[in-house]
Amino acid sequence: MFAAEAAETAVSWFYTHAWVIPALPAASFVLILFFGKRLPFKGAEIGITAVAAAFVLAVLTTFTWIGDVQAEIASHEEGTTTEEHGTTEGGATTEEEHGTTEEEAPATSEEEEGLASGEQAAPAAPVAEEEEGGHATRGAPILTERTWFSNGADTFRIGTLIDGQSVMLLFVVTFISLLVHVYSTDYVHGDRRYTHFFAFLSLFTAAMLYYVLSSNTLQMIMGWELVGVCSFGLIGHWWEEKANSDAALKAFFTNRVGDIGLLVGMITLYFASGKTFDVVEINSKAISGETSHTALLVASLCLMAAVMSKSGQFILHTWLPDAMAGPTPVSALIHAATMVVAGVYLIGRLYGVFWMGLSIPGSSINAMAVIGAVTTVGGGLLAFVQRDIKKVLAYSTVSQLGYMVLALGVGAYTAGMFHLFTHAFFKACLFLGAGSVSHACHHSFDMKADMGGLRKYMPKTFITFVIGSLALAGIPPLAGFWSKDEILAGAGVWPGTEGNGDYWMPFVFGMITAALTAAYMTRTVWLTFFGEYRGHAHPHESGPRITTPLIILAFMAVVVGFLNLPGPFVETLGLPAGIAHRFEEWVEPGGIASFPPIDHANPSLTLAIVASLLAAGAGFVVLRYYKALYAKDAHAAEYTDGLRSRNTLAAAGYRVLENKYYLDHLYTGIIAGATKGPIADAAYWINQNIIDGIINTVGKFSVGLGRFVYHFIDQGMVDEAVNVSGRTASGSGQFLRRIQTGQIRQYATLMFGSAALLAAVFIIAI
Amino acid sequence: MYLNQFLILAAALFCIGVYGVLARRNGVLVLMSIELILNSVNINLVALSAMNGDVTGQVFALFVIAVAAAEVGVGLAIVLLIYRNRRSIDIAEANLLKG
Numbered sequence: 107m108f109a110a111e112a113a114e115t116a117v118s119w120f121y122t123h124a125w126v127i128p129a130l131p132a133a134s135f136v137l138i139l140f141f142g143k144r145l146p147f148k149g150a151e152i153g154i155t156a157v158a159a160a161f162v163l164a165v166l167t168t169f170t171w172i173g174d175v176q177a178e179i180a181s182h183e184e185g186t187t188t189e190e191h192g193t194t195e196g197g198a199t200t201e202e203e204h205g206t207t208e209e210e211a212p213a214t215s216e217e218e219e220g221l222a223s224g225e226q227a228a229p230a231a232p233v234a235e236e237e238e239g240g241h242a243t244r245g246a247p248i249l250t251e252r253t254w255f256s257n258g259a260d261t262f263r264i265g266t267l268i269d270g271q272s273v274m275l276l277f278v279v280t281f282i283s284l285l286v287h288v289y290s291t292d293y294v295h296g297d298r299r300y301t302h303f304f305a306f307l308s309l310f311t312a313a314m315l316y317y318v319l320s321s322n323t324l325q326m327i328m329g330w331e332l333v334g335v336c337s338f339g340l341i342g343h344w345w346e347e348k349a350n351s352d353a354a355l356k357a358f359f360t361n362r363v364g365d366i367g368l369l370v371g372m373i374t375l376y377f378a379s380g381k382t383f384d385v386v387e388i389n390s391k392a393i394s395g396e397t398s399h400t401a402l403l404v405a406s407l408c409l410m411a412a413v414m415s416k417s418g419q420f421i422l423h424t425w426l427p428d429a430m431a432g433p434t435p436v437s438a439l440i441h442a443a444t445m446v447v448a449g450v451y452l453i454g455r456l457y458g459v460f461w462m463g464l465s466i467p468g469s470s471i472n473a474m475a476v477i478g479a480v481t482t483v484g485g486g487l488l489a490f491v492q493r494d495i496k497k498v499l500a501y502s503t504v505s506q507l508g509y510m511v512l513a514l515g516v517g518a519y520t521a522g523m524f525h526l527f528t529h530a531f532f533k534a535c536l537f538l539g540a541g542s543v544s545h546a547c548h549h550s551f552d553m554k555a556d557m558g559g560l561r562k563y564m565p566k567t568f569i570t571f572v573i574g575s576l577a578l579a580g581i582p583p584l585a586g587f588w589s590k591d592e593i594l595a596g597a598g599v600w601p602g603t604e605g606n607g608d609y610w611m612p613f614v615f616g617m618i619t620a621a622l623t624a625a626y627m628t629r630t631v632w633l634t635f636f637g638e639y640r641g642h643a644h645p646h647e648s649g650p651r652i653t654t655p656l657i658i659l660a661f662m663a664v665v666v667g668f669l670n671l672p673g674p675f676v677e678t679l680g681l682p683a684g685i686a687h688r689f690e691e692w693v694e695p696g697g698i699a700s701f702p703p704i705d706h707a708n709p710s711l712t713l714a715i716v717a718s719l720l721a722a723g724a725g726f727v728v729l730r731y732y733k734a735l736y737a738k739d740a741h742a743a744e745y746t747d748g749l750r751s752r753n754t755l756a757a758a759g760y761r762v763l764e765n766k767y768y769l770d771h772l773y774t775g776i777i778a779g780a781t782k783g784p785i786a787d788a789a790y791w792i793n794q795n796i797i798d799g800i801i802n803t804v805g806k807f808s809v810g811l812g813r814f815v816y817h818f819i820d821q822g823m824v825d826e827a828v829n830v831s832g833r834t835a836s837g838s839g840q841f842l843r844r845i846q847t848g849q850i851r852q853y854a855t856l857m858f859g860s861a862a863l864l865a866a867v868f869i870i871a872i
Numbered sequence: 873m874y875l876n877q878f879l880i881l882a883a884a885l886f887c888i889g890v891y892g893v894l895a896r897r898n899g900v901l902v903l904m905s906i907e908l909i910l911n912s913v914n915i916n917l918v919a920l921s922a923m924n925g926d927v928t929g930q931v932f933a934l935f936v937i938a939v940a941a942a943e944v945g946v947g948l949a950i951v952l953l954i955y956r957n958r959r960s961i962d963i964a965e966a967n968l969l970k971g
Binding site: 846847848849850851854855858 | 890893894895897902963964966967968969970
């Protein structure tokens with residue numbers, strides 16, 4: 107018990123006060139709205155200050171978390187050396203497995219309070235470990251909650267949940283948001299809704315951080331919807347153009363489709379897990395088998411619908427490319443690095459539910475992996491036919507999000523989260539680079555018409571964009587290589603990898619995407635930066651507020667991959683063993699009841715070489731293609747007598763891709779058109795003839811009934827009774843008023859007469 | 873002295889008082905007649921009290937005198953107001969409550 111109390115005091119201030127991190131940008135949102143326009147920098151300074159403060163807090167929280175996890179690992183290693191064959195049977199005491207710090211009174215001395223009341227449970231992992239002797243637990247979630255409201259026996263709590271996953275997202279969101287804020291001061295400079303733009307950026311950052319820190323599914327739904335609203339508002343930032351406001355509406359409505367799944371899934375989970383919204387409890391019950399498998403299957407399929415809409419999975423991805431109508435910093439922050447990974451984050455948050463519901467371990471196929479696999483190839487193919495540089499990146503985002511979902515679908519949790527992490531940096535770098543390019547080219551995004559040869563004019567943008575592209579394409583040793591390689595190994599089909607199952611189909615699709623990604627990024631880089639300039643502007647390098655974030659992000663795109671070096675690689679190079687699998691240790695919890703027991707795939711050197719060669723080869727082929735083209739005509743963007751004009755099959759394939767698999771036709775033409783046309787007509791006919799007929803008959807009958815009631819019951823009985831009583835009262839009044847003469851002597855006479863009469867009666871009777 | 877003499881006196885006073893209340897039109901005289909009625913009751917109370925050797929009746933008579941004083945105070949005030957309003961104290965004319 108004393109040990110537990112000692113651990114209580116060790117709960118860091120950064121964990122219990124994590125709510126400050128989203129509160130800062132939320133406060134900034136309000137301040138910018140009220141005072142932004144009057145300030146010298148039109149509100150941008152408030153936003154940047156708040157996000158910078160949130161970033162500092164997030165970094166401190168991250169380092170505290172890393173320190174705690176390392177301490178847990180270290181104490182675990184000591185434990186195993188002393189009792190090497192100690193009891194390793196599972197059953198970590200579940201009441202200890204996650205800490206709950208209850209704060210009844212705000213702030214001042216919760217440590218003393220915790221000691222006094224004993225209501226605070228500990229993060230407890232080291233304690234549990236000491237008790238059990240060498241059971242490896244690390245990264246148990248730390249909850250800080252208080253009662254939100256209670257209704258009968260059901261108590262609804264609100265609070266923050268700190269674990270590796272949320273800490274990782276805290277870092278990513280605040281980091282990229284800060285850079286995007288700085289970038290935006292130049293990019294949207296002079297915009298008529300400059301202040302409004304920064305207010306929305308702040309609100310988005312707050313909503314995303316709130317979502318990331320949610321300790322229960324109810325809060326997650328709130329955060330989820332809030333980021334959706336911000337996305338809507340920012341896509342439609344330039345709503346004067348109909349295309350932009352249409353894109354905003356499309357994003358919003360497509361997300362509503364998935365939100366139905368989110369609500370149904372969360373409600374199913376609430377009842378299936380014995381009326382709780384608590385994510386730790388939901389996961390623990392799902393993994394222990396307490397929750398029925400059918401309910402988990404239904405819930406995870408419903409939640410997959412939500413993931414499909416928010417994280418742009420096939421077939422609900424169509425809003426994401428259109429969302430590029432928004433300002434480029436928004437695309438970088440919301441539609442590449444943070445909001446669109448909310449779906450992936452949701453899977454990771456409720457991984458126990460998906461793990462059991464979709465039977466991820468030991469299978470060779472499941473819904474999540476298939477959706478991810480189809481999305482990753484589908485998005486990659488679409489990226490080929492785009493003229494708009496931002497749309498290439500948008501489809502690339504769809505493709506990479508598919509990769510993450512695929513990774514989680516095959517049980518490679520760390521790989522999926524790691525890809526989310528690395529992707530955030532290099533994709534933000536690419537988007538901001540695209541913004542920088544368009545800033546130089548009269549705000550055009552058309553690669554074929556308005557770009558080309560830009561490497562001479564904007565070297566910083568060129569170099570950072572190429573680094574981002576290489577990282578995305580998975581060229582070693584940049585960030586994308588490490589995360590992508592881990593996902594491919596995680597599928598568990600390459601000899602010697604041994605993941606959680608034999609996921610052939612996702613593996614093959616993943617390999618195809620590795621090649622596709624390299625190919626379309628080569629095409630994009632070539633069309634934008636090589637050859638001769640085809641536009642009519644005077645391109646120039648962007649200012650330092652644009653290039654500095656680019657350089658920082660490019661640097662991150664190079665180095666973040668080293669956070670999770672595979673073990674064999676580290677051994678081969680003779681590096682200290684401690685630097686392998688760092689990210690995995692920090693982000694993935696181990697040995698706790700609320701996280702499924704994942705089998706980690708072994709990294710494979712041959713697989714890494716094959717995948718890299720595939721990517722490099724695909725890139726090289728595209729490179730040759732364009733080199734040959736430019737050798738013919740340095741100003742050309744495509745062959746005039748290309749494969750498409752010679753081969754009908756290729757032309758047909760191109761047409762399918764150009765029409766985005768006809769999904770938009772399906773949605774707007776067939777589904778929406780049918781709803782507007784035949785279905786609406788049929789509904790109208792039914793309404794006029796059947797429903798109205800019924801209503802008319804009922805109405806006529808009611809009128810007849812009413813007449814009858816009026817004449818006989820109302821007039822005949824009710825009114826008559828009232829009239830008779832009235833007449834009686836009136837008549838008796840007429841009679842009695844004759845006695846009321848006003849003559850006091852007459853009254854006295856009556857009184858005395860009556861008294862005498864009464865006296866006489868008494869005398870005679872008694 | 874016999875009790876019946878007092879009772880007869882009281883009955884006579886009562887009858888005179890009732891007659892005055894019923895027959896007089898002058899408000900002040902009506903009030904005076906009420907005093908007669910009350911005093912006839914007082915005589916009864918005192919006489920019966922003396923006969924029974926119990927002072928309760930006399931105490932009660934004192935109460936009646938006090939109440940009568942209060943009553944005549946209120947009554948005279950009403951008569952005065954009627955006079956001010958109508959320049960007359962004829963209660964036959966004060967028939968505002970006629971139904």
